[in-house]
Amino acid sequence: xxxxxxxxxxxxxxxxxxxxxxxxxxxxxxxxxxxxxxxxxxxxxxxxxxxxxxxxxxxxxxxxxxxxxxxxxxxxxxxxxxxxxxxxxxxxxxxxxxxxxxxxxxxxxxxxxxxxxxxxxxxxxxxxxxxxxxxxxxxxxxxxxxxxxxxxxxxxxxxxxxxxxxxxxxxxxxxxxxxxxxxxxxxxxxxxxxxxxxxxxxxxxxxxxxxxxxxxxxxxxxxxxxxxxxxxxxxxxxxxxxxxxxxxxxxxxxxxxxxxxxxxxxxxxxxxxxxxxxxxxxxxxxxxxxxxxxxxxxxxxxxxxx
Amino acid sequence: xxxxxxxxxxxxxxxxxxxxxxxxxxxxxxxxxxxxxxxxxxxxxxxxxxxxxxxxxxxxxxxxxxxxxxxxxxxxxxxxxxxxxxxxxxxxxxxxxxxxxxxxxxxxxxxxxxxxxxxxxxxxxxxxxxxxxxxxxxxxxxxxxxxxxxxxxxxxxxxxxxxxxxxxxxxxxxxxxxxxxxxxxxxxxxxxxxxxxxxxxxxxxxxxxxxxxxxxxxxxxxxxxxxxxxxxxxxxxxxxxxxxxxxxxxxxxxxxxxxxxxxxxxxxxxxxxxxxxxxxxxxxxxxxxxxxxxxxxxxxxxxxxxxxxxxxxxxxxxxxxxxxx
Numbered sequence: 001x002x003x004x005x006x007x008x009x010x011x012x013x014x015x016x017x018x019x020x021x022x023x024x025x026x027x028x029x030x031x032x033x034x035x036x037x038x039x040x041x042x043x044x045x046x047x048x049x050x051x052x053x054x055x056x057x058x059x060x061x062x063x064x065x066x067x068x069x070x071x072x073x074x075x076x077x078x079x080x081x082x083x084x085x086x087x088x089x090x091x092x093x094x095x096x097x098x099x100x101x102x103x104x105x106x107x108x109x110x111x112x113x114x115x116x117x118x119x120x121x122x123x124x125x126x127x128x129x130x131x132x133x134x135x136x137x138x139x140x141x142x143x144x145x146x147x148x149x150x151x152x153x154x155x156x157x158x159x160x161x162x163x164x165x166x167x168x169x170x171x172x173x174x175x176x177x178x179x180x181x182x183x184x185x186x187x188x189x190x191x192x193x194x195x196x197x198x199x200x201x202x203x204x205x206x207x208x209x210x211x212x213x214x215x216x217x218x219x220x221x222x223x224x225x226x227x228x229x230x231x232x233x234x235x236x237x238x239x240x241x242x243x244x245x246x247x248x249x250x251x252x253x254x255x256x257x258x259x260x261x262x263x264x265x266x267x268x269x270x271x272x273x274x275x276x277x278x279x280x281x282x283x284x285x286x287x288x289x290x291x292x293x294x295x296x297x298x299x300x301x302x303x304x305x306x
Numbered sequence: 307x308x309x310x311x312x313x314x315x316x317x318x319x320x321x322x323x324x325x326x327x328x329x330x331x332x333x334x335x336x337x338x339x340x341x342x343x344x345x346x347x348x349x350x351x352x353x354x355x356x357x358x359x360x361x362x363x364x365x366x367x368x369x370x371x372x373x374x375x376x377x378x379x380x381x382x383x384x385x386x387x388x389x390x391x392x393x394x395x396x397x398x399x400x401x402x403x404x405x406x407x408x409x410x411x412x413x414x415x416x417x418x419x420x421x422x423x424x425x426x427x428x429x430x431x432x433x434x435x436x437x438x439x440x441x442x443x444x445x446x447x448x449x450x451x452x453x454x455x456x457x458x459x460x461x462x463x464x465x466x467x468x469x470x471x472x473x474x475x476x477x478x479x480x481x482x483x484x485x486x487x488x489x490x491x492x493x494x495x496x497x498x499x500x501x502x503x504x505x506x507x508x509x510x511x512x513x514x515x516x517x518x519x520x521x522x523x524x525x526x527x528x529x530x531x532x533x534x535x536x537x538x539x540x541x542x543x544x545x546x547x548x549x550x551x552x553x554x555x556x557x558x559x560x561x562x563x564x565x566x567x568x569x570x571x572x573x574x575x576x577x578x579x580x581x582x583x584x585x586x587x588x589x590x591x592x593x594x595x596x597x598x599x600x601x602x603x604x605x606x607x608x609x610x611x612x613x614x615x616x617x618x619x620x621x622x623x624x625x626x627x628x629x630x631x
Contacts, residue, residue, distance in 0.1 A: 034537070038435045042442075045432050046449040049509065052464040053452060055474070059467060067470065068477050118356030125349030128342065133353055136360045144566055144615065146588045147608045148367035150595045151374065155367065158381060175359045205348045234457035236569045237588075241596060252459045256573055259463060270467045277460040288455040292448055 056281070060084070060274035067270075083271035084279075090272065091246070091254045093279060099166075100233060100250040106170035107232040108225060111179045115224070118175070119183025120209050124195065140177040145238075148172075153241050164248045169239050173232055179224035186220035187213060223294045230284050251280045375605040397606040407607060410578075410585040411614070413496050414564040420500035422560045426553055429508050433515035434545065447516075450509035458506070458569040465489075465502055465574060492583035495575045499584055502570055503563060514552050522548035554626040558619055565615045568592065587611045 055072060062071065063080040087093060121127065122134055152172055162168030190213060198208045214221070236252045243249045249257070255276040262269050343350060375397050377390040401407050436446055453461060468474050471487035488494045522545060530540040567586040571578045577593075578585035587607050595604025 035438075038438050041432065041435045042439055042446050045435075046446055048505070049449050049453055052461060052468065053456075055468065056460070056464045067467070067472050067474060069474065072474060114355040114359070117352040121349040121353035125344075125346040125352070127344035127346055127349030127353070129357070130344070130349065130353070133357055133360070136357075136365070140360060140364050142619075143364075143368070144562060144612060146566055146568075146591065147371055147612045148364065149588075150591060150601050150604045150608060151367040151370035152363070153596060154374075154381070154601060155370070172363050174363070175356055177360075180356060205346065205352070209352075230455055234455075234459075236457070236459055237592075241592070252457050255463070256459045256569075259459075259466065259573060260576070273463050274467065277463040281456045281460040284455050284457065285452055288451065289448060292444070 053281070053285075056274050056277055060271055060278050062271050065270050083275035086272040087258070087276045087279075091251075091258055091276065093251070093276070095247060096249060096251040096254045097279070099248060100252070102166050103169050103235075103239065103250050104229055104232045106166060107173045107176065108228055110170065110174035111176040111228045112221070112225065115175050115180045116183055116209075116214070116221075119180045120187055120213060122180070123184040123187035124213075125205065137177050137180060141181065145172075149237070149241070152238075157242055162242070164243050164245050166248070168242050169248075169250070170232075172238060173235070176224070176228045176231065179228050182220055182224050183217070186217040190216055219294070222291065226287060226291055226294055229287060233284055251276070255280055371605045371608055374602050375609050377602060379602045379605075381599050381601070393602075397602045398610070401603055401606045401610060406582060406585065407587070407590060409582065410587045410590050413584060413586055414567070416496045417500045417503070417564045417567065418560055420497055421504050421564070422557055424500075424504045425508065425511055425556050425560065428504070429511035429556070430515050430546075430549065430553075432508075433512050433519060434541070436512065436516055437519050447513065450512050452509070453506045454509040456506075459573065461506060462502070462570065462573045469498065486580075489575050490580050492580050495580060495584035499567065499570045499574060502574060503567070507563070511552075511556055514555065515549055518549040518552040519545070550626065554622065557622050561615060561618050561622070565611055 058072060058074050059065075060083050061074065061079050061081070063078045063082065065071075066078065084093075118133075122130060122137070156168045156171060157163035160168070162171070194212055194216075195208060198212050203211070232250075234252060235250075236256060239250050240253045240256065243253060246254055246257070255273075258276060259273055262273060339347070374390075376392060376394065378393050378396075379390045380388075432450065436443065436450075439446065466489070469488040470476070471483075471485075471490075473487075476483035476487060484491050484494055488498050526544045526548070527540055530544050535543065564586075566588060568588040571584045571586050571589050572592075575584040578589050588611075591604040591607050594607070595601045
């Protein structure tokens, strides 16, 4: 795209603000050529990553479907929000969004309340069974969810009759083990003197947790909340198994069902599919862009699914 | 493993707490209560919800899965009790002689062959480039990461439109486009899934490599250049060995992702199609266990899958540990 122009700009700049170690040998022409290569690769990468999102938005606004190369550019005469009205009529977008919100909110609540308590106990308190619990947590992080998928379905949908309920949807994800792990790591890093002082002053453990530990781990709370949000919001497999009525399905599930059953009956089937995709993508992408610096790649490892 | 796991969560000591002082005074003075429940028994209370959660949602279902895989289990109305006869290894025999199941494991093999080298090469390359860039670093990081935080269902929708037989990609390719088109072509279906997953997850691995690059000592690059190494040579001899840990993690996570593939074959290639060319074990577990009401064979597939994952992960860990010595 704009790689060549940016490149000229670079050539005249000093090397001093380079943030990283680089091989120093080449100068002049070779250096410039290498910078050109670097920026070219980075811009090509950005285009490959962003183009599908750009196309998602553009095609979701098309009045009549245009799959040709020209269709990748918005034309004023062919713009409409009809596809959003269409998908809303087919899926009831607000209900689906509400379902996604309740599912995600339930998981967040469970993780923040019980996950923090668990993480604090694992980090700070001596009690019988702590070692066993810690090993169990590590196992949860390693063993794929799919092994327990069939028995969980049998238990939750068949035995407990929780199919098509929010509780059944939330239950398997109610406490995010990655978040518990992050909480524990952060609590371990806090200076112990603070806690000794609190205990000498006679504060109870809950009081210590609430007034001393929690305010100090606020960044960790935010990171854990963000990655816990993205998991259930994007999750497809489990809510897909557990919900049969459309009125209870989160957006990821109802949109997937719409994709696999959509007929050519609507004026612009791709347009309405992509309109649904935009609505599903926007909350997670927006949160990511707003809180970008809180997304730490090492923490995200097993937290993000779907 | 057990010992290291039980030893590692040692929290810091609280010498000021009365309970701790009691313990310091010698074991004979510790009360029975403390010995039974630990020095801070309130920890049991705080951790109880999480412990119950693990027991109910993780431990019990896994035991139940193993049990089901050894019995002839079928669905009944809630409350009706029917016998589930023990059938030994019959379900495993059924599963391991089913060509569809074997093919689905083969498809994971195709996935890994494409996904691992592509991920390592592209994410390391882009991480090195990003590490050198002066401008727009934040923009690039965000751009690369966006697919990773977006729901699979949403991006699958775009790929479906882009790779239709009359979609944008084929319009650009013209006569070069494969026939039948990408997602309904039995040769291309599984590679397309591998490509899709590589594309979606690349941002995560770019940031992983970017973090690993910060830990490669600068001095190594300096001495390499003093020794007359060019850019490519110092990349091969300094950068690549320096980020070996991250590369091992790529392999491990690729195996876990491959073992978990469901959304992509279900939606992108329309249920593992065409003609079963892109099935995965989890898709078969869904089809057999829930659609066809055979949870026993589905559980057997799950057990085989997890055992394979654990074996490959262990071998992977052995190999990377050995090469570090």
